[in-house]
Amino acid sequence: MANGSELSPRRQATAAIAAFTATGQLPQLRDALADGLDTGLTVTEINEILVQMYAYAGFPRALNGLGAFMALLQERRDSGIDDPAGEPPTPLPAGTDMLALGTENQTRLSGRPVTGPLFDFAPAIDEFLKAHLFGDIFARDTLDWQSREVATVAALATLDGVESQLRSHLGIALNAGLSPADLHGLVATLRSRVGQAASDRAGDLLDQVLAGSDD
Template sequence: MRKVLTALTMSVLAMTASSGAEAASPTSEADKERRQMITRSGTQDPFAGPAENFTGQVRVQPLFTPENTAAYGGAYVTFQPAARSAWHTHPGGQRLVVTEGTGLTQQWGGPIEQIRPGDVIWCPPGVKHWHGAAPHSTMTHLAMTGPLDGQTVTWMEKVSDEQYGAWTEPAPDIGGLDRRQQAVVTVAAFTAAGRLPELRQALNTGLDAGLSVNEIKEILVQMYAYAGFPRSLNAITTFMAVLDERKAAGILDEAGPQAAPLPSDRSSLELGTENQTRLLGAPAAADYIAFTPAIDQFLKAHLFGDIFGRDNLSWQSREVATIAALANLDGTDAQLRSHLAVGMNTGLTETNLRALVSVLHAHVGQAQAAKTHRLLDQVLESRSR
């Protein structure tokens, strides 16, 4: 239901002066232009944000009303954890200054963004949005809103729990894995599993964490070698849609460098054989090589040559992606065990890999994490002999 100029707005705009105020208010418009006004703290009563326009507990502290030469009113608004406004627009726009706590805000069609003390948010006229507190923090902002043709706000539908819950708190560095590497885990895992709604959020999280567009493209391209073309292409299509949505919301993501050309002094097979040997720590020796030489040539020339030879994604990141993907595929224990060892050959430490397991457990699934944990223990035991 749409509501224009609600009790909330009217209360913010209709400030009443206390009879006990220490400084008298000017009595005429002419006086106001010549005299400084002081409205003492505590002389205006706060009120609760109306339930029809807010979810959760919200407290509004009126501050000032529009003046002829300053055509905007102001109020402090405090949201308890997980409290938020309904979707709404402002005919004359609105500026918010976060003063305390951690909050969230979202423009219709865009990602949810975190806001912190000192952040200033400008919402242009007519732009549908909401704002409120993060799940585990209160948040206070100074809201400054100007009327247009007597209106300051148009209220719309409530922000649903599903819409609010689409935001996940950025993960801190854990076990030596920074936010970028943690995002690689979830992007690769959800791509391999074909879990596109979760992938959409993981892609947004990865971009917000600083992964470039071309780095994510490389992850999704590499995934076809482990999860197949259908999963890879579905993920690429999802990524294209995410980028379009972010561009429409005014978010310009860093493209990042393209991969350099492969070396011209040796073939993909020669390069791949060299790369595979470095990753494994020794020349490949597997029963399938003699049984099916073609698959060995494809692995060396294409996977380890054409793909691992591309230099705009590090080998460590490629192995993080591969481990996460294999953790989400059934019947891949042997390959997952092998790539856990390869990951350590690229410089990933036991601490890094245990952190990767933690990310799987927190964001992907307990079964995937348990499998990876078990196989990692086997790899570590074999390397200690």
């Protein structure tokens, strides 16, 4: 598969936006943002991709991405382009227990309860992951879980030294409903739009994950 054709144009754009936000390559990100708008992503959906990136690449990268997006939208407005705003996330019921909700989401996505010595050693990070990442962020329905995992895998594939997390999220992507063909398409998208290193990293780990799922 040479061109990522198994992945929809919207998800190909999502992958590119996430990858270039994570690496801080703002000229390439600007092009990816424009492509995302042109393929039908709304302003709200792209904002959600950029906001989510702070959990994987840090606040500085996410803030820089949002700044680049604001500037691009202003340029497009000045040129007479009216990009659709999109819908805000559906509010959660008052009093929602975000730790309980996030734990449920994390368990569904991971396929099992997530525990281990690291979380016993640092309980705060366990709570933040459950209550905030899988609760506050993944509970927002602006993006579906498949799109969130496309963004997460694309971002992690660009970063050195996070192979364990990338492998985990490739498995989560399958649990979220992405098919092996979708993920091969994501690898091909990374190769054609982001770079060989990110594609190779994701492709090698995807082969391992798929081989394990066949056991």
